[in-house]
Protein backbone atom coordinates (compact mmCIF):
# COMPACT_ATOMS: atom_id res chain seq x y z
CA UNK A 380 0.00 0.00 0.00
CA UNK A 381 1.32 3.45 -0.87
CA UNK A 382 1.27 6.42 1.48
CA UNK A 383 -2.11 7.54 0.17
CA UNK A 384 -3.83 4.20 0.65
CA UNK A 385 -3.52 3.00 -2.92
CA UNK A 386 -2.00 -0.28 -4.07
CA UNK A 387 0.98 -0.86 -6.34
CA UNK A 388 1.00 -4.05 -8.42
CA UNK A 389 3.45 -5.47 -10.97
CA UNK A 390 6.03 -2.98 -9.75
CA UNK A 391 4.56 0.19 -11.15
CA UNK A 392 0.78 0.07 -11.58
CA UNK A 393 -1.25 2.14 -9.12
CA UNK A 394 -4.62 0.69 -8.14
CA UNK A 395 -7.29 2.47 -6.12
CA UNK A 396 -8.87 -0.80 -5.06
CA UNK A 397 -7.46 -3.98 -3.65
CA UNK A 398 -5.71 -6.10 -6.32
CA UNK A 399 -8.20 -8.92 -5.71
CA UNK A 400 -10.88 -7.00 -7.52
CA UNK A 401 -8.72 -5.38 -10.15
CA UNK A 402 -9.92 -7.64 -12.92
CA UNK A 403 -13.46 -6.36 -12.79
CA UNK A 404 -13.10 -3.30 -14.94
CA UNK A 405 -11.38 -2.79 -18.26
CA UNK A 406 -9.22 0.27 -18.71
CA UNK A 407 -11.05 3.41 -19.79
CA UNK A 408 -9.95 5.45 -22.76
CA UNK A 409 -9.41 9.17 -22.61
CA UNK A 410 -12.18 10.68 -24.78
CA UNK A 411 -10.87 11.54 -28.25
CA UNK A 412 -7.41 10.58 -27.03
CA UNK A 413 -7.03 13.89 -25.23
CA UNK A 414 -5.12 13.61 -21.95
CA UNK A 415 -5.10 16.77 -19.83
CA UNK A 416 -2.13 16.92 -17.48
CA UNK A 417 -0.37 19.20 -15.07
CA UNK A 418 2.88 19.06 -13.19
CA UNK A 419 2.33 19.06 -9.43
CA UNK A 420 5.10 21.60 -9.13
CA UNK A 421 7.44 22.98 -11.73
CA UNK A 422 9.86 23.84 -8.93
CA UNK A 423 10.52 20.21 -8.06
CA UNK A 424 11.46 19.33 -11.64
CA UNK A 425 14.80 19.94 -13.29
CA UNK A 426 14.69 21.46 -16.74
CA UNK A 427 16.05 18.19 -18.19
CA UNK A 428 13.23 16.25 -16.49
CA UNK A 429 10.61 18.43 -18.13
CA UNK A 430 12.37 18.04 -21.48
CA UNK A 431 12.44 14.25 -21.09
CA UNK A 432 8.75 14.09 -20.14
CA UNK A 433 7.79 16.46 -22.95
CA UNK A 434 9.79 14.53 -25.52
CA UNK A 435 8.13 11.25 -24.44
CA UNK A 436 4.70 12.88 -24.86
CA UNK A 437 5.64 14.31 -28.25
CA UNK A 438 6.91 10.94 -29.39
CA UNK A 439 3.55 9.32 -28.53
CA UNK A 440 1.72 12.16 -30.29
CA UNK A 441 3.85 11.74 -33.42
CA UNK A 442 2.91 8.07 -33.54
CA UNK A 443 -0.81 8.29 -32.76
CA UNK A 444 -3.77 10.65 -32.50
CA UNK A 445 -3.32 10.92 -28.72
CA UNK A 446 -2.78 14.47 -27.48
CA UNK A 447 -1.41 15.58 -24.12
CA UNK A 448 -2.77 19.01 -23.26
CA UNK A 449 -2.16 21.33 -20.35
CA UNK A 450 -5.01 21.00 -17.87
CA UNK A 451 -7.55 23.82 -18.11
CA UNK A 452 -10.18 24.66 -15.47
CA UNK A 453 -12.91 22.83 -17.42
CA UNK A 454 -10.95 19.55 -17.43
CA UNK A 455 -12.36 17.37 -14.66
CA UNK A 456 -10.34 14.25 -15.47
CA UNK A 457 -6.60 14.79 -15.62
CA UNK A 458 -3.15 13.50 -14.75
CA UNK A 459 -0.89 15.01 -12.12
CA UNK A 460 2.76 14.34 -12.87
CA UNK A 461 4.88 14.44 -9.76
CA UNK A 462 8.16 13.29 -8.31
CA UNK A 463 8.07 10.41 -5.87
CA UNK A 464 9.47 7.00 -5.11
CA UNK A 465 9.43 4.52 -7.96
CA UNK A 466 7.97 5.01 -11.41
CA UNK A 467 4.25 4.32 -11.47
CA UNK A 468 0.92 5.17 -12.99
CA UNK A 469 -2.73 4.26 -12.90
CA UNK A 470 -4.13 2.37 -15.90
CA UNK A 471 -6.51 4.26 -18.18
CA UNK A 472 -8.68 7.22 -17.26
CA UNK A 473 -9.82 6.94 -13.66
CA UNK A 474 -12.06 10.00 -13.33
CA UNK A 475 -10.93 13.07 -11.44
CA UNK A 476 -7.27 13.60 -10.68
CA UNK A 477 -4.92 10.66 -11.13
CA UNK A 478 -1.21 10.37 -10.67
CA UNK A 479 1.86 9.57 -12.68
CA UNK A 480 4.81 9.32 -10.31
CA UNK A 481 8.42 9.55 -11.44
CA UNK A 482 11.50 9.04 -9.31
CA UNK A 483 14.00 11.72 -10.36
CA UNK A 484 16.92 9.29 -10.30
CA UNK A 485 15.40 6.03 -11.51
CA UNK A 486 12.68 7.05 -13.94
CA UNK A 487 13.81 9.96 -16.08
CA UNK A 488 14.50 8.06 -19.26
CA UNK A 489 12.35 8.45 -22.34
CA UNK A 490 11.59 4.70 -22.38
CA UNK A 491 10.35 4.58 -18.79
CA UNK A 492 8.27 7.72 -19.24
CA UNK A 493 6.70 6.33 -22.44
CA UNK A 494 5.99 3.11 -20.51
CA UNK A 495 4.25 4.97 -17.68
CA UNK A 496 2.31 7.15 -20.13
CA UNK A 497 1.14 3.97 -21.88
CA UNK A 498 -0.25 2.78 -18.53
CA UNK A 499 -2.00 6.14 -18.19
CA UNK A 500 -3.41 5.60 -21.68
CA UNK A 501 -4.86 2.23 -20.61
CA UNK A 502 -2.22 -0.39 -21.39
CA UNK A 503 -1.12 -3.24 -19.14
CA UNK A 504 2.17 -5.14 -19.12
CA UNK A 505 2.72 -7.35 -22.14
CA UNK A 506 3.95 -10.27 -20.03
CA UNK A 507 0.74 -10.23 -18.00
CA UNK A 508 -1.26 -11.32 -21.07
CA UNK A 509 -3.42 -14.35 -20.31
CA UNK A 510 -1.59 -16.36 -23.02
CA UNK A 511 1.95 -15.38 -22.06
CA UNK A 512 2.97 -18.89 -20.95
CA UNK A 513 3.16 -19.86 -24.62
CA UNK A 514 5.87 -17.26 -25.13
CA UNK A 515 7.81 -16.74 -21.91
CA UNK A 516 8.79 -18.74 -18.86
CA UNK A 517 8.99 -17.26 -15.36
CA UNK A 518 12.04 -18.44 -13.39
CA UNK A 519 10.65 -18.26 -9.89
CA UNK A 520 13.92 -19.68 -8.48
CA UNK A 521 15.51 -16.37 -9.34
CA UNK A 522 12.74 -14.18 -7.92
CA UNK A 523 12.25 -13.26 -4.29
CA UNK A 524 8.83 -14.55 -3.27
CA UNK A 525 7.76 -11.07 -2.23
CA UNK A 526 7.93 -10.13 -5.92
CA UNK A 527 5.96 -13.12 -7.26
CA UNK A 528 2.85 -10.96 -7.59
CA UNK A 529 4.69 -8.82 -10.11
CA UNK A 530 4.56 -11.73 -12.53
CA UNK A 531 0.80 -12.29 -12.28
CA UNK A 532 -1.22 -12.91 -15.39
CA UNK A 533 -4.36 -11.01 -16.29
CA UNK A 534 -7.63 -12.85 -16.67
CA UNK A 535 -8.80 -13.56 -20.18
CA UNK A 536 -11.61 -11.04 -19.74
CA UNK A 537 -9.14 -8.30 -18.91
CA UNK A 538 -6.63 -9.19 -21.63
CA UNK A 539 -7.55 -7.35 -24.80
CA UNK A 540 -4.74 -7.95 -27.26
CA UNK A 541 -6.44 -5.82 -29.90
CA UNK A 542 -5.79 -8.61 -32.37
CA UNK A 543 -2.03 -8.39 -32.01
CA UNK A 544 0.53 -11.14 -31.45
CA UNK A 545 2.61 -11.39 -28.29
CA UNK A 546 5.21 -8.63 -28.50
CA UNK A 547 8.52 -9.42 -26.81
CA UNK A 548 9.95 -6.03 -27.73
CA UNK A 549 7.00 -4.01 -26.42
CA UNK A 550 7.70 -0.92 -24.35
CA UNK A 551 5.27 -2.62 -21.92
CA UNK A 552 7.33 -5.81 -21.55
CA UNK A 553 9.60 -6.49 -18.56
CA UNK A 554 13.33 -6.81 -19.11
CA UNK A 555 14.68 -10.36 -18.79
CA UNK A 556 16.08 -9.67 -15.32
CA UNK A 557 13.26 -7.55 -13.90
CA UNK A 558 12.93 -8.27 -10.14
CA UNK A 559 15.63 -10.96 -10.50
CA UNK A 560 17.49 -12.04 -7.36
CA UNK A 561 20.61 -12.53 -9.47
CA UNK A 562 20.50 -9.76 -12.07
CA UNK A 563 22.94 -11.60 -14.35
CA UNK A 564 20.31 -14.30 -14.85
CA UNK A 565 16.79 -14.22 -16.23
CA UNK A 566 13.66 -13.89 -14.13
CA UNK A 567 11.61 -14.15 -17.31
CA UNK A 568 12.83 -15.71 -20.54
CA UNK A 569 11.49 -16.30 -24.03
CA UNK A 570 10.64 -19.88 -25.00
CA UNK A 571 10.25 -19.13 -28.70
CA UNK A 572 13.07 -19.84 -31.16
CA UNK A 573 14.93 -16.81 -32.41
CA UNK A 574 13.94 -14.53 -29.52
CA UNK A 575 16.80 -13.43 -27.27
CA UNK A 576 16.83 -12.28 -23.66
CA UNK A 577 17.81 -8.79 -24.79
CA UNK A 578 14.72 -8.60 -27.00
CA UNK A 579 12.47 -8.43 -23.94
CA UNK A 580 11.33 -4.85 -23.43
CA UNK A 581 13.77 -3.65 -26.08
CA UNK A 582 11.57 -0.67 -26.94
CA UNK A 583 11.71 0.58 -23.37
CA UNK A 584 15.48 0.45 -23.45
CA UNK A 585 15.53 2.28 -26.79
CA UNK A 586 12.95 4.85 -25.68
CA UNK A 587 10.48 4.04 -28.44
CA UNK A 588 7.21 2.25 -29.13
CA UNK A 589 7.47 -1.05 -31.01
CA UNK A 590 5.53 -1.34 -34.25
CA UNK A 591 2.98 -3.47 -32.38
CA UNK A 592 2.73 -0.90 -29.57
CA UNK A 593 1.98 1.76 -32.18
CA UNK A 594 -0.72 -0.34 -33.85
CA UNK A 595 -2.37 -1.13 -30.52
CA UNK A 596 -2.32 2.49 -29.44
CA UNK A 597 -3.86 3.58 -32.74
CA UNK A 598 -6.51 0.86 -32.54
CA UNK A 599 -7.40 1.55 -28.91
CA UNK A 600 -7.91 5.23 -29.68
CA UNK A 601 -9.49 4.65 -33.11
CA UNK A 602 -6.93 6.94 -34.69
CA UNK A 603 -7.55 6.04 -38.33
Ligand SMILES: [Zn+2]
Pocket residue numbers: 391392494498504
Ligand atom coordinates in the same frame (compact mmCIF):
# COMPACT_ATOMS: atom_id res chain seq x y z
ZN1 LIG B 1 4.59 -0.81 -15.91
